[in-house]
Amino acid sequence: MNFLVLNFLLISANAFNILVYSPSFAGSHTNFMARIADTLTDAGHNVTFLVPVVDEARRSQLGVKSTKDVVIVEQDEEMQNHVQPIDDDMEQYWKTEVDSSNVDTAFSVFTSAMNHSCHNFLRNRKIFEKMKSRNFDVGIFEPLSVCGLGFMHAIGIRKIIIASSCVFYDSTTDVLGEPLDLSYVPGQMGRFEDPGRMNLLEKVENHKMSMNLKNVNIEVFERETQIYKKHLGDSIPDWKQLMISSSLHFTNSIPYVDFPRTVSPKTIPIGGISVDILKIKSQKLSQDWDEVLNRREKNMLISFGSLIRSQDMPKEWRTGLLTAIKSLPNVTFIWKYENDDITWANGVSNIHFTKWVPQTSLLNDPRLTAFMTHGGLGSSNELSHLGKPALMVPVFADQHRNANMLARHGGVIVIQKKDLGDEKKIKSAMKSILFNENFKKNSEKLADLLRNQPLKPKEQVLRYVEFVANYGPFPGMNIAEMGFVERNLLDIHFIIMLPYVISIVLVMLGLKIVVSLVKIKVVKVE
Ligand SMILES: *[C@@H]1O[C@H](CO)[C@@H](O)[C@H](O)[C@H]1NC(C)=O
Ligand SMILES: *[C@@H]1O[C@H](CO)[C@@H](O)[C@H](O)[C@H]1NC(C)=O
Numbered sequence: 001m002n003f004l005v006l007n008f009l010l011i012s013a014n015a016f017n018i019l020v021y022s023p024s025f026a027g028s029h030t031n032f033m034a035r036i037a038d039t040l041t042d043a044g045h046n047v048t049f050l051v052p053v054v055d056e057a058r059r060s061q062l063g064v065k066s067t068k069d070v071v072i073v074e075q076d077e078e079m080q081n082h083v084q085p086i087d088d089d090m091e092q093y094w095k096t097e098v099d100s101s102n103v104d105t106a107f108s109v110f111t112s113a114m115n116h117s118c119h120n121f122l123r124n125r126k127i128f129e130k131m132k133s134r135n136f137d138v139g140i141f142e143p144l145s146v147c148g149l150g151f152m153h154a155i156g157i158r159k160i161i162i163a164s165s166c167v168f169y170d171s172t173t174d175v176l177g178e179p180l181d182l183s184y185v186p187g188q189m190g191r192f193e194d195p196g197r198m199n200l201l202e203k204v205e206n207h208k209m210s211m212n213l214k215n216v217n218i219e220v221f222e223r224e225t226q227i228y229k230k231h232l233g234d235s236i237p238d239w240k241q242l243m244i245s246s247s248l249h250f251t252n253s254i255p256y257v258d259f260p261r262t263v264s265p266k267t268i269p270i271g272g273i274s275v276d277i278l279k280i281k282s283q284k285l286s287q288d289w290d291e292v293l294n295r296r297e298k299n300m301l302i303s304f305g306s307l308i309r310s311q312d313m314p315k316e317w318r319t320g321l322l323t324a325i326k327s328l329p330n331v332t333f334i335w336k337y338e339n340d341d342i343t344w345a346n347g348v349s350n351i352h353f354t355k356w357v358p359q360t361s362l363l364n365d366p367r368l369t370a371f372m373t374h375g376g377l378g379s380s381n382e383l384s385h386l387g388k389p390a391l392m393v394p395v396f397a398d399q400h401r402n403a404n405m406l407a408r409h410g411g412v413i414v415i416q417k418k419d420l421g422d423e424k425k426i427k428s429a430m431k432s433i434l435f436n437e438n439f440k441k442n443s444e445k446l447a448d449l450l451r452n453q454p455l456k457p458k459e460q461v462l463r464y465v466e467f468v469a470n471y472g473p474f475p476g477m478n479i480a481e482m483g484f485v486e487r488n489l490l491d492i493h494f495i496i497m498l499p500y501v502i503s504i505v506l507v508m509l510g511l512k513i514v515v516s517l518v519k520i521k522v523v524k525v526e
């Protein structure tokens with residue numbers, strides 16, 4: 001607290017103009033960017049939150065509170081004629097298992113909308129002129145799209161910060177020269193329980209998935225480079241050059257929680273910035289919620305987030321879950337469910353259905369015993385900061401990784417979504433997580449650690465953005481660009497091995513000659 005007040009006084013005389021570029025297509029991404037924007041606004045900076053509308057349904061969920069200068073780039077008629085609503089396509093992720101064999105097309109609903117949005121954004125000359133006139137000192141963008149990156153260059157911003165709302169993107173780490181350590185770290189969408197002990201086949205899949213996912217991103221980036229060059233000028237460098245010359249790289253990773261990996265000096269983990277502990281602690285639940293929580297001794301919250309809908313869950317899985325719930329009558333289950341038709345749950349009295357949940361307030365309440373979650377990174381970070389045990393049921397994208405990441409700390413049980421139909425398995429997992437005190441102890445221990453970490457994400461964002469505004473970019477921190485052979489010292493290993501190889505070959509040759517001489521002699525004797 002003191003720090004923020006002090007800092008406000010220090011920098012109010014020197015406010016920077018900062019552009020945060022955040023296309024609206026998914027709540028967790030927008031929310032992360034919004035927290036960065038608000039953190040800077042709260043410290044007295046002049047922040048513009050620029051939002052190309054990728055998905056109309058997410059236009060009103062921008063997540064910014066104190067940042068008032070929100071510039072929305074509406075969809076023009078041409079875009080409206082072509083783009084599909086993202087929600088129409090989300091049901092598929094319940095049944096599909098995304099792996100290396102289908103990841104190239106698994107996210108086409110997003111990449112296609114991004115493409116239309118990029119065209120739409122860059123044909124809007126009014127926005128271009130408006131943004132150019134503001135003389136931004138720093139631009140912040142998320143590397144799922146480079147449309148905004150080319151744009152920032154075109155309006156003269158040379159101090160760029162990359163901000164990943166995921167723990168990292170395989171494509172970005174590569175460009176920054178970070179080795180992905182895929183032999184023991186799961187890629188962004190890697191799905192192995194104990195990555196330190198992946199078997200050979202699992203390592204192959206981890207590697208293939210990472211490569212293929214990287215290629216999905218790169219394909220988008222290449223296309224967008226063409227789009228921004230077409231609209232804004234051929235002289236703008238291509239995405240790779242721009243990304244390499246970024247000043248810093250914020251990631252939504254918490255080093256005390258995440259799988260450890262090798263990072264570039266530009267990478268600053270700010271995971272947990274979306275969890276505002278002070279605010280959560282100050283919020284009170286309404287009387288209605290009080291009543292719900294007081295009904296039974298134990299309570300479990302079930303939510304699959306805002307992108308994946310519970311109502312789309314395959315019926316057999318829903319039935320499995322329902323049967324398990326019915327067998328635990330002393331527990332109230334608060335289930336975020338989007339549809340009014342709940343006749344399928346008739347006769348089960350210990351469920352409280354709700355279309356919206358005050359998730360953080362519930363997680364913060366001592367009466368809530370446990371959480372069942374899809375494991376989006378937003379929810380995962382809330383969970384770890386608020387210290388609740390959880391059943392994590394990853395549905396798609398990075399959710400497997402998030403679940404396994406938290407399970408390492410002993411407060412979480414991971415359930416495969418296809419097992420939701422297995423009521424025995426679900427019941428047994430629910431019983432463990434609700435009644436076994438070890439899960440509670442471990443999750444509270446992690447939360448305590450996180451609350452006391454020496455550098456708070458908000459302070460990091462503020463200090464580093466100001467530092468970039470004053471001194472960035474930092475080409476001296478760029479990791480050398482090298483090919484695979486050079487980077488991995490294969491040439492050097494070869495040279496070191498050469499004398500041994502030569503000696504072995506010589507010895508073999510010698511032996512062969514001796515053997516053949518002996519043979520000749522034997523033949524002659526005969
Ligand atoms: C902050 O941004 C607003 C909107 O662009 C602008 O009118 C104002 O002059 C800016 N303030 C400073 C100090 O640059
Ligand atoms: C990208 O969008 C443009 C314009 O909206 C469209 O003409 C083009 O076919 C799209 N390309 C892909 C690969 O979706």
Ligand SMILES: *[C@@H]1O[C@H](CO)[C@@H](O)[C@H](O)[C@H]1NC(C)=O
Pocket residue numbers: 327328329330
């Ligand atoms: C529920 O709680 C009551 C009262 O504590 C107890 O008698 C009963 O056995 C419990 N039921 C189950 C299924 O645990």
